[in-house]
Amino acid sequence: MTTPFPIQEVAAALAEQRRQWRDSHQRSQEPGGREFPSRDALAQTLGLLKGVLFPMRLGPHDLLQESEDFYVAHALDAALHRLQTQIALELRYTQRSPAGTEEQAQALTRQFALALPGIRRLLDSDVQAAYEGDPAARTVDEVLLCYPGVLALIHHRIAHQLYVLQLPLLARIVAELAHSETGIDIHPGAQIGERFFIDHGTGVVVGETAVIGRKVRIYQAVTLGAKRFVQTAQGHLQKGQPRHPIVEDGVVIYAGATILGRVTLGAGAVIGGNVWLTQSVAAGAHVTQASLQAAAHIAAQGAGQRLLGEPALPAEEAAL
Numbered sequence: 001m002t003t004p005f006p007i008q009e010v011a012a013a014l015a016e017q018r019r020q021w022r023d024s025h026q027r028s029q030e031p032g033g034r035e036f037p038s039r040d041a042l043a044q045t046l047g048l049l050k051g052v053l054f055p056m057r058l059g060p061h062d063l064l065q066e067s068e069d070f071y072v073a074h075a076l077d078a079a080l081h082r083l084q085t086q087i088a089l090e091l092r093y094t095q096r097s098p099a100g101t102e103e104q105a106q107a108l109t110r111q112f113a114l115a116l117p118g119i120r121r122l123l124d125s126d127v128q129a130a131y132e133g134d135p136a137a138r139t140v141d142e143v144l145l146c147y148p149g150v151l152a153l154i155h156h157r158i159a160h161q162l163y164v165l166q167l168p169l170l171a172r173i174v175a176e177l178a179h180s181e182t183g184i185d186i187h188p189g190a191q192i193g194e195r196f197f198i199d200h201g202t203g204v205v206v207g208e209t210a211v212i213g214r215k216v217r218i219y220q221a222v223t224l225g226a227k228r229f230v231q232t233a234q235g236h237l238q239k240g241q242p243r244h245p246i247v248e249d250g251v252v253i254y255a256g257a258t259i260l261g262r263v264t265l266g267a268g269a270v271i272g273g274n275v276w277l278t279q280s281v282a283a284g285a286h287v288t289q290a291s292l293q294a295a296a297h298i299a300a301q302g303a304g305q306r307l308l309g310e311p312a313l314p315a316e317e318a319a320l
Contacts, residue, residue, distance in 0.1 A: 036093040037086045042173050045086065048079035050154060053120050057144050076113070084109040090169050108165050119157045122194050126153045129195035133217055149198030152184035159188035190224075192216075193249070200255075207244035213267070216247055219255040227261030227278055248283070 051059035052075050055068050063071055088105035092098050127150055130143045137143050144150055155178035162171035171188035179185045184201045186192075189208035195215045198204055203221035206212070210224045226243040245259045248267040253259070256274040265271065266283030275287055 035089075037089045037170055037173065039173050039177070041082060042086055042170065043177055045079050045082045046155070046158070046174060046177065048075045048082070049116075049158060052076045052079060053116065053123065053154070054144060057141060076116075080109050080113055083112065086170055087167060090167055093169070108167065111165060112161055115161045119161060122157055123150075123154060125194040126150060126196050129197040129215065129217070130199075133197045134199060147201075148182035148184060149201040149204075152178045152182045152186060152198065152201065152204075153192075153196060154178075156186045156188065156190070156192065159186075160190070160192070163188040190244075209240070209242045209262075210244035210247070212247045213249035213251070215250045216252075218253040219273075221256045222253050223258045223260070225258065225260050 052072050055063060055072050055075075056065060059068075059071060059075070084105045087108050088101045091101040091104055095101065127140050127143050130147055130150060131137045131140045134143075137147075155174050159171040159174040159178075162168075162174060168188070175186060175188045182201060184198060184204045186204070186206040187208040187210075190206045190210040190212065192206075192212045193214040193216070196212060197217045198219075199217065200220040204218060205223045205225060207225050212224075224245045224247065229243070230238045230241055232238055242262050244262065246262070246264045247253070247259075248265060248269075250268045251265045251271070252269075253265075253271040254273040254275075257271045257277070258275070259265065259271070259277045261278050263278065264280045265277075266281055266285065268284045269281045270286045271277065271281070272286070272288035275289055275292060277287065277292075281287055
């Protein structure tokens with residue numbers, strides 16, 4: 001029985017398109033194994049790592065406490081072997097050569113493994129901060145099992161370690177797995193201190209070069225983004241330049257706030273909902289839409305351009 005669809009014609013056209021794409025990107029056309037890491041394999045590895053980090057909460061549903069240590073050792077061994085395979089794939093992908101990649105992958109996997117206790121410590125502080133910061137949270141177990149912000153941070157703490165080990169593709173895949181599940185987009189390059197709490201979380205964006213201190217709390221739809229992108233003389237975007245905010249210890253950023261550029265939010269500052277900021281904020285400051293409007297009004301008055309329809313306000317009311 002013949003198929004009613006032009007299978008061979010379409011398959012041949014797709015093969016030609018792949019060949020052209022690989023030629024244009026100088027990719028190998030030689031037959032062989034997989035060329036780059038697998039998103040599905042990493043998702044499975046992450047499942048194991050979550051169980052390793054929190055065996056009685058994120059491990060197997062039938063795990064008993066007396067078997068906890070055995071399970072962690074077994075799952076860790078499996079996870080690290082799978083991760084080593086994916087690391088080797090990224091190294092071959094970036095270096096365009098298989099020479100020495102297995103040894104490099106093994107060494108990098110060992111470094112990652114040794115970082116896991118520190119990752120667990122950071123995540124414990126994040127879970128505790130969420131429990132203490134949300135009156136609706138009844139237990140730390142509820143926070144760990146249910147809060148999307150915690151899930152995003154589990155992925156981020158793992159992804160950031162991969163990023164530090166100069167495995168940016170693996171790191172980005174790990175981050176995007178959380179993004180697709182939670183709606184929280186944290187670039188693996190972002191530096192985040194302990195006791196970080198994302199409440200609700202949907203729509204949160206944290207850029208690659210953002211630096212976040214200790215005991216910071218942010219709410220849904222907050223953006224820590226870039227104000228502009230520097231280009232080279234050839235018109236290409238410069239990569240890796242510091243372009244995202246620095247958020248110092250104890251800052252609170254309420255829902256919908258957008259902070260752009262390499263600005264600093266001083267320690268203990270409070271940024272109100274839906275505020276748009278492209279300038280630094282002093283430590284301990286409280287910034288609201290009203291205060292920003294008042295500051296703009298004062299600035300316009302000083303320039304002889306009073307804002308239409310707005311009464312004059314005392315200067316102290318305009319202070320950020």
